[in-house]
Amino acid sequence: MISYKERHQVKTKSKTNNLKTTLINIDYLILSLEGQPFGDFPENSEFRFKPYDYGTSIFEVRADLYFQDLKVGTYMSKPRSSIISEQLAHLQIENNLFYTLSNEHLKNILTQFCNETNYLWKSTNRLDICLDRSDINHQYRNLYNNIVDGNLLISGRPKNIQSYFETFKGKSILNGFQIGKRTSDKIIRCYNKTLSLQLTEKPYINEYYKNNGLKNDNVWRFEYQLNSAFFRGLNEHSKADESVTQSITWGIFDKANLYELLKIATKGFFELRENTGKSQINKEKLVPLFDFEKLQSEISKNVPIIKRLKKIMLSSTTIKKRLAKSLFREYYCNNQDISYIVALNLLLEDMDMTTEKPLLYWFKNKLHFYLHEFRTKEKLVNDFDTPLFTEHQFLFL
Incomplete structure (x- = not known):
């Protein structure tokens, strides 16, 4: 008991x-x-x-x-x-x-x-x-x-x-x-x-x-x-x-x-x-x-x-993405000047530390968004030749 x-x-x-x-x-x-x-x-x-x-x-x-x-x-x-x-x-x-x-x-x-x-x-x-x-x-x-x-x-x-x-x-x-x-x-x-x-x-x-x-x-x-x-x-x-x-x-x-x-x-x-x-x-x-x-x-x-990931890696990736956007803006504003695409293509070969893939994958998804932003928000109305841009990318990558 x-x-x-x-x-x-x-x-x-x-x-x-x-x-x-x-x-x-x-x-x-x-x-x-x-x-x-x-x-x-x-x-x-x-x-x-x-x-x-x-x-x-x-x-x-x-x-x-x-x-x-x-x-x-x-x-x-x-x-x-x-x-x-x-x-x-x-x-x-x-x-x-x-x-x-x-x-x-x-x-x-x-x-x-x-x-x-x-x-x-x-x-x-x-x-x-x-x-x-x-x-x-x-x-x-x-x-x-x-x-x-x-x-x-x-x-x-x-x-x-x-x-x-x-x-x-x-x-x-x-x-x-x-x-x-x-x-x-x-x-x-x-x-x-x-x-x-x-x-x-x-x-x-x-x-x-x-x-x-x-x-x-x-x-x-x-x-x-x-x-x-x-x-x-x-x-x-x-x-x-x-x-x-x-x-x-x-x-x-x-x-x-x-x-x-x-x-x-x-x-x-x-x-x-x-x-x-x-x-x-x-x-x-x-x-x-x-x-x-x-x-x-x-x-x-x-x-x-x-x-x-260490913050320094993420910060470096963010800086590269901002630089890529700036280079693309200059390329767009200067009638697709080939000198800017060279630097952009070299940059897009670097690794995106958030996805462990080249930055090129990230940029492809952002391309049309950036063009829309340049034309509507920044009022930068220029012609953009997509086939020419594709040719420039394949030529220098």
Whole structure:
């Protein structure tokens, strides 16, 4: 027979474990696919499209994608703009699947979809990673006030901060805050998920908490929204190993890689430090909110292979692109003077560090956009002989 003391110890241990539990998951995902625009699936396929009568502001085609009777997400293809490759398509995954399916199961469905459509998951357009934990000491609730009052400092460049209040039982309650703008390559949101689930019911998240040992009592969520610009600054250690080259696409279904992405996103953007009045912020003591190394090691012993390119490389690439645009402007304004195309062609042979392809690939997509800009915004109205330009490119490349 179990004594009262033993039962009490079991309950206390269980309660402590629930409070310490930190859950990491994907909450939002848009895949950028590359391939020929896809029509419809054959009759024997487990996939099917349910098309909309209208598309979006970016894509002409929009349809819900189903696997058997399960809605996988929304498929979009055929870009309206001529400066976007016609081979680009997006697939936005349904939110509930990240909580009701295992990562491996969802990955297998998407793999099968790509195999049947011959699409390549080339990059990630948007990825939201969430960390959920019980706020027993009100650390996260008080975090906003500590930042606003100057008790804690945020290192790095100036950032936009917005607070969010909700009315609950007639009272206005701080439900969280956001750091970063919509145009930023990353945005961080911190909010009371327990209150949010009371305002907007999502039973599958409550069930997800229950199945993973997290009591839905004052749970706060840190949500990192990583946009396409963030992923351009990432690079793999080796392009020879296929498993390495796919680490920031298919690899995101490994939760150890999600922690690595959070470490990269946090560094230099949301590093909190004490405020003791020192002249330089980086001399203040760091106040970590999460021990990413420890949380990562609890999930996997494998060393993640994702890294961010050094800023000096990205800056060099940006300078080259600006120079290429300037040379093309001079070539256009001076009646396609051949002297400018020589320098432009030599420059376009250099490597684009964001894609690891020659700058020529980037310039081909920008050519018509630049011509339109010169004529409309800069009022530089000149004739442009496209066959002559093509001849000049082939002659000197």
